[in-house]
Amino acid sequence: MGLTAKGRATRQRIIEGAAAYLRSDGPAGVTLDDIRAITGTSKGQIFHYFPDGKEELFLAVARHEAGRVLDDQQPHLGALTSWAAWDRWRDSVVARYRTQGRNCPLGALMSQVGSTPGAAEVISTLLNRWQFHVREGIEEMQEAGLVRPGVDPEKTAAAFIAGIQGGVQVLRSSGSSTHLEASLDTLLDYLKA
Amino acid sequence: MGLTAKGRATRQRIIEGAAAYLRSDGPAGVTLDDIRAITGTSKGQIFHYFPDGKEELFLAVARHEAGRVLDDQQPHLGALTSWAAWDRWRDSVVARYRTQGRNCPLGALMSQVGSTPGAAEVISTLLNRWQFHVREGIEEMQEAGLVRPGVDPEKTAAAFIAGIQGGVQVLRSSGSSTHLEASLDTLLDYLKA
DNA sequence: ACCACAGTGGACCGGGCGGTCCAGAAAGCC
DNA sequence: GGCTTTCTGGACCGCCCGGTCCACTGTGGT
Numbered sequence: 001m002g003l004t005a006k007g008r009a010t011r012q013r014i015i016e017g018a019a020a021y022l023r024s025d026g027p028a029g030v031t032l033d034d035i036r037a038i039t040g041t042s043k044g045q046i047f048h049y050f051p052d053g054k055e056e057l058f059l060a061v062a063r064h065e066a067g068r069v070l071d072d073q074q075p076h077l078g079a080l081t082s083w084a085a086w087d088r089w090r091d092s093v094v095a096r097y098r099t100q101g102r103n104c105p106l107g108a109l110m111s112q113v114g115s116t117p118g119a120a121e122v123i124s125t126l127l128n129r130w131q132f133h134v135r136e137g138i139e140e141m142q143e144a145g146l147v148r149p150g151v152d153p154e155k156t157a158a159a160f161i162a163g164i165q166g167g168v169q170v171l172r173s174s175g176s177s178t179h180l181e182a183s184l185d186t187l188l189d190y191l192k193a
Numbered sequence: 194m195g196l197t198a199k200g201r202a203t204r205q206r207i208i209e210g211a212a213a214y215l216r217s218d219g220p221a222g223v224t225l226d227d228i229r230a231i232t233g234t235s236k237g238q239i240f241h242y243f244p245d246g247k248e249e250l251f252l253a254v255a256r257h258e259a260g261r262v263l264d265d266q267q268p269h270l271g272a273l274t275s276w277a278a279w280d281r282w283r284d285s286v287v288a289r290y291r292t293q294g295r296n297c298p299l300g301a302l303m304s305q306v307g308s309t310p311g312a313a314e315v316i317s318t319l320l321n322r323w324q325f326h327v328r329e330g331i332e333e334m335q336e337a338g339l340v341r342p343g344v345d346p347e348k349t350a351a352a353f354i355a356g357i358q359g360g361v362q363v364l365r366s367s368g369s370s371t372h373l374e375a376s377l378d379t380l381l382d383y384l385k386a
Numbered sequence: 387a388c389c390a391c392a393g394t395g396g397a398c399c400g401g402g403c404g405g406t407c408c409a410g411a412a413a414g415c416c
Numbered sequence: 417g418g419c420t421t422t423c424t425g426g427a428c429c430g431c432c433c434g435g436t437c438c439a440c441t442g443t444g445g446t
Contacts, residue, residue: 004413004422028307031403042425043405049423053405102308111304114221115295115366123366158375159356166359166376173308173316182351183359190383197392197443224433235395236435242393246435 011049014039018061022105030112032057058113059122065105066126070133072096077130080137083146083192090184097168098177107172127165131157138191147191160187204242207232211254215298223305225250251306252315258298259319263326265289270323273330276339276385283377290361291370300365320358324350331384340384353380 003011017039022030032046032054050057070077073096076089106123113119135157141147167180196204210232215223225239225247243250263270266289269282299316306312328350334340360373 002422006413007423010423029403032405033403044407044424044426047405054403110366120366127363127367155375156379158372159379162359162363162372162376163352163356164359165362166355166357169358169362170320170355173303173313174320179351179355182348183355186349186352186380186383190379190386193383193386195392199443200392203393222433225435226433237394237396237437240435247433 007049010041010045014041014046014049014057015060015064018057019064019105022061022065022108023100023103025103028108030108055113055116055118058109059116059118062106062109062113062119062122065109066122069106069126070129077133077137080134081140081144086137086141086188086191090188093164093184094177094181097171097180102172102175104168104172107169127161131161134160141191148193151191156187156191160184163187200242203234203238207234207239207242207250208253208257211250212257212298215254215258215301216293216296218296221301223301248306248309248311251302252309252311255299255302255306255312255315258302259315262299262319263322270326270330273327274333274337279330279381279384283381286357286377287370287374290364290373295365295368297361297365300362320354324354327353334384341386344384349380349384353377356380 014035018030018035021034021038027034032043035041035057036043036046046057047053050060073089073092076085076092080086080089106126110119110123135153138147138151138153138156142149142151142153163183163186164180167177167183170179171177207228211223211228214227214231220227225236228234228250229236229239239250240246243253266282266285269278269285273279273282299319303312303316328346331340331344331346331349335342335344335346356376356379357373360370360376363372364370
């Protein structure tokens with residue numbers, strides 16, 4: 001029922017090993033056997049720690065990766081209180097996805113786990129949090145009088161999220177970050193206008 | 194070597210049957226057997242018309258679907274010469290993807306065929322054509338003096354493409370079209386400013 | 387009428403992979 | 417030190433699914 005310290009360590013090793021594997025290359029299909037080999041574990045252990053098998057494991061990895069997405073944008077994302085901060089944030093997003101290149105851990109995960117309710121929940125939680133920070137940033141800029149009042153913070157934040165998502169998607173299939181940058185720059189222009 | 198009329202008809206039936214199936218529901222995995230059953234054909238025929246098997250067939254279906262994407266936005270997309278036309282275009286995009294809902298034929302296809310060069314080419318061709326039309330529209334509006342000269346047509350068109358892609362992706366996983374609409378509306382605001 | 391080749395059906399194969407099972411090795415607990 | 421519970425290893429199973437093969441049936445050309 002409960003997990004010992006050793007058990008927790010192993011469980012964590014599996015998750016992080018799988019995450020690292022996903023980040024390294026983008027093999028269309030990741031199998032439990034791959035993960036087993038990479039983490040130096042056995043089938044028995046995988047099903048011991050993730051009784052519901054593949055889906056449960058992948059969801060755990062997805063949650064782990066979802067955390068990284070926002071962490072990688074900190075501290076900029078949490079304090080969008082000046083144009084300089086916005087620019088730094090923009091750069092960190094572009095840099096992050098440019099180094100990630102064609103390998104999108106979350107995307108790979110999602111395309112395998114399919115559209116289960118659990119997967120949708122992980123994605124929507126991430127996107128909500130992300131959008132929340134952007135919206136906060138816009139509101140603060142408005143309060144400081146740096147963004148004209150006509151801008152709808154919620155809607156514009158949603159546009160940012162969509163633009164980033166789409167930009168990353170194009171980056172994944174074409175290898176070029178132009179769309180991601182164009183999207184961010186255009187929306188920043190819109191805010192600054 | 195050559196195909197008779199009957200042969201061409203069967204080949205087409207396979208492609209269109211598969212496309213219709215993809216459009217109807219979004220079964221994470223589409224198998225050759227599914228397609229065989231739905232199109233009322235046999236394994237022999239599938240491999241007769243698509244010797245390279247699954248990948249060749251899926252790519253053919255993807256090309257077929259990619260054509261539809263732009264067709265569905267016509268005639269609006271081809272003549273973005275007034276604000277009314279832009280608004281109609283916006284509405285047609287939103288309507289199209291709202292009815293499509295969570296089932297993205299192209300997305301499903303791509304997640305299965307993986308990141309082969311062929312798949313990348315289909316996507317980038319589609320996106321290029323799409324972006325071309327948007328850019329043309331912006332340029333025409335600029336020439337007519339309806340959009341301020343400061344706007345970079347290429348970059349803004351790229352932002353539109355990214356925004357739409359991202360909006361559709363959010364729609365696919367959340368079922369809501371708010372992000373797609375927010376993205377289009379914000380960018381339209383940007384143009385009109 | 388014949389023949390070559392396109393079209394069709396479906397049995398069959400083999401590998402991959404998620405999942406099961408159980409036996410044995412640690413590790414807590416009294 | 418014994419007992420229970422957790423942890424670990426890996427053999428094994430069974431299905432799914434892409435792909436092969438071959439025999440049969442049109443069909444069109446001369």
